[in-house]
Amino acid sequence: MLNIPNNTQIQLSKQEYQNYSKQIVLENIGIQGQKKLKAAKVLIVGAGGLGCPAIIYLATSGVGYIGLIDGDIIEVSNLNRQILYNKNDITNFKVISAQQKVQKINYNCTIIKHPYNLDKQNSIEIISYYDIIIDTTDNFKARYTIDQICNQLHKVYIYGAVEKFEGQVATFNYKNGISYKDLYTKNLLLKNSNCNRHGIMGITTGYTGILQAIETIKVILGLHKRCKNFLMIHNIIQTKNKRKKIYLKRNENHKIKILRSSNIIITSKLKIIKSNVIIIDIRKNFEFSKNHIKKSINIPITKLKLNETIKLIQYYIKNHDLVIYCNTLERSMIASHFLNNRNISHHILHPI
Template identity: 35%
Template sequence: MKQLTTEEHSRFSRHLSLAEIGESGQQKLKNAKVLVIGAGGLGSPLLIYLAAAGVGCIGIVDDDVVSLSNLQRQVLYTSSQVGQKKIEIAKQRLQDLYPEIEIHLFNTRLNADNAGELLAPYDVVVDCSDNFATRQLLGRETQQLNKPLAFASVMNYEGQVTVFNFNDGPSFSDLYPNVPKDGIYQSEDIGLVGVLPGIAGSLQANEVIKIIIGYGEVLSGRLLVFSLLENRFNLFSI
């Protein structure tokens, strides 16, 4: 296991002061490998907080470029970066934040042919995608590989967050056994208040950190549903 450097002791001093994390927990973060599917609205805050927390290796799967309409919610990017590859910008941003981090870039879309190979080396997988087909594929592949899947989805003013395949807990198919009757919507078809994916992505990052370190109550078997209109958070059993 990689040990913390003197600089990392200073960088993560607030984590080291927490009994639930401490040095052993911070070392687990440093040695963890997390794969993130999607570097958009959910992926932006999640990637920032995972790097800031000291996750040592992050893989990013995304083949998109920055567009002007992304900037309302995708806080990794700036106006001067419109037209540039998201994964390349994300890598530079995360390395600026935590220079010791190892970043793996996959300029592709997840599909049935590459999913197994992409997911296999990682300890935790995070679904920051924006379409049901990718979510369904991720759910199936992570279940087969028995890898924890931190899941979130957002629409309008409402978000959902949960964790699948954790300690024999429910899988994606337990919550979504079939394709929705109204079909598979695309993200550009729906309205979305900008702060919503920021909140959901941050909650995902929190679940990933808990999974890696092993403290607290992971959202396995429970679905957190929240509405920003009413400031309402509810937990449902899966």
Template identity: 45%
Template sequence: MENGRYHRQIILNGFGKAAQAKLSEAKVLVIGAGGLGCPALQYLAAAGIGYLGIIDGDHIELSNLHRQILYSTAEIGMQKSVVAAKKLTELNPEIEIVAHPFDIDKQNVLEIISDYDIVLDGSDNFKTRYLVNDATAQLKKPLIFAAVSGFEGQLAIFNLADNNGTATNYRDLFPIPPSVGEIPNCEENGVLGVLPGIIGTMAAAECIKLVTGIGKPLTNTLLHYNLLTNEQYAIEISPGTDYTFDDLNTSQPNFMEIGAEELDQFIANPSAILIDVREVNEVPQLNSKLYQKIPMSGFDTYLTTEIEQKNIILICQHGIRSVAAAEALLDKYGNTKNIYSLKGGIVKWRNYFTAHE
């Protein structure tokens, strides 16, 4: 351990070398190297977490940079987890940093999380939040939950028993995932860059508290922060009884997310169909004989029909509704069809679709 690096926290009354040693022995997984994950990762690496995992399959985009300040303009297009791991290693070469340059899903979630002591979830979508919650609850791994919406942020710690032996999880707050489009994400609703910076740093602080045993962590407590008033309040979370965890059996079939650069090979295949689940007024449209527009508002009715094609590609504006449609088709066809969703949607791949209008 390099005492000079950590001197200012080691000399803290109530911290000392014993707490620093616990940090160096800890294994923490951060899910999402975005607005919440970046500040959390930077402070955890700087504090001396001995083994730090980063899982994120996304690439750096220009619109990320106002809040994901770990990255630079020159790194646009590069893989987030790989760039983050390199920069954090430069920040602190005394720790081990592992990049998982792919998305977490039902096939890998249990295997990956089982290698870590604590999970910090900085994801930006409900599908991942429920998946990570269910996996950590089943594996009995402490979960630090962080989220932002509009001008407000939330923070909590799940799967950790309090003095009464009670442990809660995300489903005790929200038993059932919201329907697609019911709650807008940051991509649709916008966010001030400083807000995830604040919440992400607070999440890192909760992680350090958990590892070292200092202070009072947010066990079974949801902290709510309002950026506009700089006010915060905490509410106690009570265990619920009306929810079930997702089946994380890895033998289950799954759909795949693809990028626009992979669309051409599918569109050229006569056994493929391209289904746009946006509403009728949303543009642009893809000029292809395989193209069909089946709005999500009427997708349940469409599910009663049979799709002849072997390869089914679903698209929407942001890649959220297409995931929901892919899951619905997966429930119907299982592994008898190849089902794909365009990751990031038309917004992410606008240049591609403009060229194909």
């Protein structure tokens, strides 16, 4: 439950009625919805590519209190996607520049700046003040900390992540729904995304950050359709299968099982391994040589998208089910995109 005061305690000024007039007339918002937005307290963890569009649209929508926590300073390489900043902001703390810019956009929105990184020592004190936590970080350590404290304090956790042209969004810990650790357990050995290594476009972060802002507003307003118990995956340059939803359900052991996602099924080894399947292990050769599923074939992901590889797969799966295996879900999803683009039906085998 969100700790939002009764609407009778919240008043809108004449200026606020004018500012939000176009959205107050919407059936799903109205005056009472606008008051809910004004009363809400939202923490954005990270003032980068995802955080910038999220804070802009939440502030202009009338969210009353927005906390911004980030210990980084602005660098030249940030400017292609962190749209609040310009060259005059370089070497400034992100949260300080972001606060100055957003207060000019909407002075009715209170911006609470935390010019340091979220960690295990300060997370409980900070997160306890807010109703909803938006994760716009780029490292798994921070995500597990956010997930743990949000579960402990019963806070809603809006997750977002990007890599290259792809993004993911999910709502965790909402009304006994799934949590981040249910989807990405710590034993997966996930590696942090690095924009310097993989590259990123500002459009990717912008689109994903806006989706996070949308999900946040849905939770505040209590709208029926929320990004609960599914992972939304999108690719900004694909015209086909641009957006997918992977539906999730927590089982009795507090682990989750993928129920449905277009032609993708993620399940356990015991259910998927049978005689009429071809299992392709997409890990690197040295990973495959250390440990692999019996009778599986090793085709590293770098070779999976080659035309000759695709033709070989299409030939051999005529009377078989194709199964993709990797020890990380992120690599499996990338491989899945390659196969979807070639209309190759497949399953993803992933340890849960």
